[in-house]
Amino acid sequence: MKKKTISILGSTGSIGTQALDIIENNPDVYSAKVLSCSRRISELKEQIDKFNPEMVVVEREEDALALAKEYPHLQVEYGEKGLITAAEIDCDMVLNSLMGMRGMIPTYHGLKAGNDIAFANKETLVAGGEVIMKTVAETGAKLLPVDSEHSAIFQCLQGNPEKALRKIILTASGGPFRGYTLDQLENVTLEQALKHPKWTMGSKITIDSATLMNKGLEVIEAKWLFDVDIDQIQVVVHPQSIVHSAVEYHDGSVIAQMGKPDMRVPIAYAFTYPDRLENNYESLDFFTEAANLTFEKPDMEVFKNLKMAFEASRMGGSYPVTLNGSNEMLVQLFLEGKIRFIDIQNTIEKVLDQHQPKYNMELEGIVEADKAARQAALDLL
């Protein structure tokens, strides 16, 4: 069997390293054709030595030049252009695990080049949903979800007629501040916000999980990916994070996907779809960790980000881009200790309130709207 070649955008991040774990454990099935990082050059070098890629991409030109000197047989690219080259390269699959808006452009170009894309980059669809799904339809290239929730939904949809889908049940851990009042949210610290109860992830997504913006972005992502109306999506808080999401069909039957919180499972499913890659990870135990599963309503009056995500999606056009762009800026400021936790949602609310929407945007328009949203967030703080 020919090995499946994979181009990894963001190979030193949480998703990227877990993808490489799968590749390392299945050397006859997969190989890493491209690796990439922003500035974690020493980690990248370790990966180069281990996985022997054909090409790497880094953020800065100076890092690229140094790497090219050290690895004369390696193709070394940098910056956005480098990521586009990596997405367009002749390979069996691109894994886009970039963080934030800058992940959208490579997805677009990868699809245009006819490459199947496994994506953990939510912004690809939150901001670019309309353009990206049009590109999927035009090219026939596959866009496969890596997010555990979207992979769960995708798994639950297999072997069923599209028209039978009635509802998506998107589960949420609820984050570290589940059950808090608005008053209690006023005083939470960065340290508290960085402690996700169930998943170990990058810091941006961990904060988004604490504010429930992550769930809001996932709702918008699901709307595009599974071609449903936003109000066909129900968010259900499930603190144990065992049911990764579910779907209800129009006969009333609910199909759910469950498992331990291990991102390697959805990553491998995207790599292997429609097949499943055997592993020896421990099985889910219904008598211990899954012995008691609870479900509750999310509190959208306290966690306004989730409510605003639904609203932004209903309004359409540049609203979701604005929601996402202002959030990215504000989370960065929170991580830098410059604003309070509660300022994130309060400022996004102001940004959306005064937003003048645009519709039918192409990629450039989306990128501009994103910049404007970041600036608006700064202005309205």
Next chain:
Amino acid sequence: MKKKTISILGSTGSIGTQALDIIENNPDVYSAKVLSCSRRISELKEQIDKFNPEMVVVEREEDALALAKEYPHLQVEYGEKGLITAAEIDCDMVLNSLMGMRGMIPTYHGLKAGNDIAFANKETLVAGGEVIMKTVAETGAKLLPVDSEHSAIFQCLQGNPEKALRKIILTASGGPFRGYTLDQLENVTLEQALKHPKWTMGSKITIDSATLMNKGLEVIEAKWLFDVDIDQIQVVVHPQSIVHSAVEYHDGSVIAQMGKPDMRVPIAYAFTYPDRLENNYESLDFFTEAANLTFEKPDMEVFKNLKMAFEASRMGGSYPVTLNGSNEMLVQLFLEGKIRFIDIQNTIEKVLDQHQPKYNMELEGIVEADKAARQAALDLL
């Protein structure tokens, strides 16, 4: 669209009447070609007037003669031969919702005639597994499960490669005596045993649910239907009966089917497979009835039937037939108030202990082993 014609064996029972409810609500999609009952003639007549079948089958000749006189344009048959005729009739699907061993023979002949069979009759596979599955393989006719657990498993298997199945998680409500000790089981009454916590069903299956024999039979049924080793099946007690069963794949992903306890959903799925029939039944509510789902180990030291079912299946040959046949006889005696609840499992244990197995049986051998098991149960009481 041409209507799908359905021949219903056992139309006045719990499954049969729910199947007719589906047909009544979807008159453009389905029609009942055959109806049948044992002795509930007045209910059958109401069904004849409403559904206008081409043929009916009853148990006794005298009832058949009376019906033929009353409905001169109706084909009326009786007895086992009548049920075989109903299973072999030219139709789009046979629903076998007969109770007990006598359901096996019509399934066999229906498959031989090339008819797809939706079956709620567990004994078809518990006793006849080897012969029946060979017939399925030879004829290419489909055998579709109606039991909520097996329908759940079947739904969870859609869109996945067969070889990826690692484990079946068969859920059990635990019955009305969940948590009881052996001592406590000594004193339970018929009235208590007939109160199933979640499902309304016929009395035989309700008692089997209380003794956990129903789950044992389902394990054996699942082994044959899904072609797994008996030890790939795990029974999980789930008192809320919301998760109807699940499967684990070899990548660690678990797919579960959930819903309200409503047999019309699995019946309709068997009728419509691989499509799903839209309905307006109320959706499962994750914030009330499904808000708290628990899972626990079955106690096989108290509920010996379940343990014996696994053992009988491992031993193979005439063991499962003997388990089932002695159980049918003993449940009947318990329903008649002639023996105690605990006598059921204690006597089955004795029957199996002294059983001289036979292997490679054909239908006749199975029927004989069943009769011998019933007699052995009487002898050993």
